[in-house]
Amino acid sequence: MDKKLAKLLEPGFKLIFAILVLFVAVTFYFSVPVGAAEAVVTLLVLVYYKSRARKRSNSMRRYVEALAFQVDNASKHTMINFPLPMMVLRLDTGEVIWQNEVMEGLMNVGSHAFDLHITELVPGFDTKWIMEGKNCCPHDVSLGERKFIVYGNLVTADDPAAGSLLATLFWVDITDYSELRERFRRSRPVVGMLLIDSHEELYKNIDETEKSMITAEIDSRLSNWIKKTGGIFRKLERGKYLTVFENAALLDLIADKFSILESMHEVKNSEGIPATLSIGIGRGEDCSLSELYTFANLSIDMALSRGGDQAVVKSPGGFEFYGGNSKEIEKRTKVKSRVMANALRQLIMDSSQVFVMGHRVSDLDAIGAAAGVVAAVRRLGKTPYLVCNRDVTSARELIDRLAAAPEYSRVFITEEEAMMLCDANSLLVVVDTSRPDIVDAPRLLDTIQKVAVIDHHRRAASYIERTAINMHEPYASSASELVTELLQYILSPTDLLKSEAEALLAGIVLDTKSFTVKTGVRTFEAAAWLRQIGADTVDVRKMFSGNLEGYIKRYQLISEAKHVFPGISLVVSHAPVDRAVAAQAVDELINISDVAAAFAVFAETSGGCAVSGRSYGKVNVQYVLEKIGGGGSMTMAGAQFADKPVDEVVELLTAAIAEYLKDTKQK
The missing domain is CATH 3.30.70.270 (Reverse transcriptase/Diguanylate cyclase domain)
Known part of the structure; x- marks a missing residue:
């Protein structure tokens, strides 16, 4: 510091002195007496200059030291008397190493706050946001009865050997603002x-x-x-x-x-x-x-x-x-069915071609309803396509029966083929679901602009909004029942193939559990019309028959069922199980006298895991499974998980059942 100050106060002095010495030497060459006199004068100038420079240096040093002392005192005074609560803590340990008087009064711990962990003073306080480079805590912090916004910044310790980061935190009281904000929220209309x-x-x-x-x-x-x-x-x-x-x-x-x-x-x-x-x-x-x-x-x-x-x-x-825990009352009228049938007919007539699809992992109801729509499109002279994944379905036997008919030689196609065939005037009819996230061909749904939906499940929070026709009837037993009613106003009985009639009847039988649940007068009327056309009930029943391995697996699942709550049974399988087998197992369980509802959580053969729920209406299984992302109807519901293990899904399901029972008990 002294050397730097000397250089600042003596600019060019050495150069000037060197020139004077040079002049003295030249003078000595011409005249020794004159040179001696100049040497004495130069020496006196040097002594005088050095003396004055030393005095100026000392004076400047005292001024700088006084200024630095004043600044340091001002900084300390500012921190100690800062009007906002303020503290300094170590980020590596979370220990509080300093706080001002306002913070001490707020904490009500005085000097005892030093070396305490921040969470001992403010429970749950997290400093991760400071390390992430943020200068403000992302949420309000409660301290006693007050609320604060906390601002902070990083400070590096002066001693490199300490090797720790310090954080300075400033606490801004927003209690009045928070109360005002809460009053505003509560008073909104x-x-x-x-x-x-x-x-x-x-x-x-x-x-x-x-x-x-x-x-x-x-x-x-x-x-x-x-x-x-x-x-x-x-x-x-x-x-x-x-x-x-x-x-x-x-x-x-x-x-x-x-x-x-x-x-x-x-x-x-x-x-x-x-x-x-x-x-x-x-x-x-x-x-x-x-x-x-x-x-x-x-x-x-x-x-x-x-x-x-x-x-x-x-x-x-x-x-x-x-x-939404009460049983639905049948409210549909034939007038509405006739109006919807006329609208669907006109929509088909105005389209270049029609694509029909159900939900992912299609079942008898989805394929049956889709086959009914295919028959209507064929009758109206348009080209129908049934889009489904034939590798992942629980209705493979029904699909094979339909595909064997000459009329279906080019009807079944994949999503990729549908994407190549569709155009701006194509129509897409979605049956047995209204949720865009579980349709069999989601890309096709996003591509085609004209969409019709025919569904009987209770609508979920996520549903297909962009529809030209939406026949959504939660009072109906099945999508096949709805399509059967529409067909009576679009085609004559002779236009429907026997295999299509049996497909529709199979869909009704599946969702009504052989006409035992959610069966109204209109359900029997639809079944009677299909039987009159020629649907063979024996052939329909054969669609529900399985092989010996399936029977053994079904009853193995039943034998492992446990009562997780009074009247509610749960089957868990970590081994892959066919979805139809798991559904049949829970169908069997609800036939037991003390079982009001049954659920199966199982790994799927195609990967991931799924949940199947059944009841006779006393327990709303759709309400339960909706809590974990599923859906369906009051007596039959399901959920799918692509990336969750079975044990995690069991925990989610158990919590959802407990919440449902708590809600219904309170009522």
């Missing part, structure tokens, strides 16, 4: 649509006096229910209501599991038919009232497509479902 979805059945065959009494009771219950929310309530039309209330009230309704759904069942007509309510709610912090109203209408449509008697909440993040 939500829009609800209420619909008595059993209105037609409830008011059928009763007199006007009873109708008035039932209407008054429904209006009273709904009005009292909404009154608790502090919202507004208006009747729009017969059996339909609009309500607006705050998000805080919605949170209470969700915590209450929408008890109004069960309360509404207490309203019955003289024939014992209960009133059922569907609720559609739109919510969103940044949504306008118009958007919330649209969400509410989408929610009510979703609730109805899932069978009604439930609440659906729609937000920008997706759908949430509550309720």
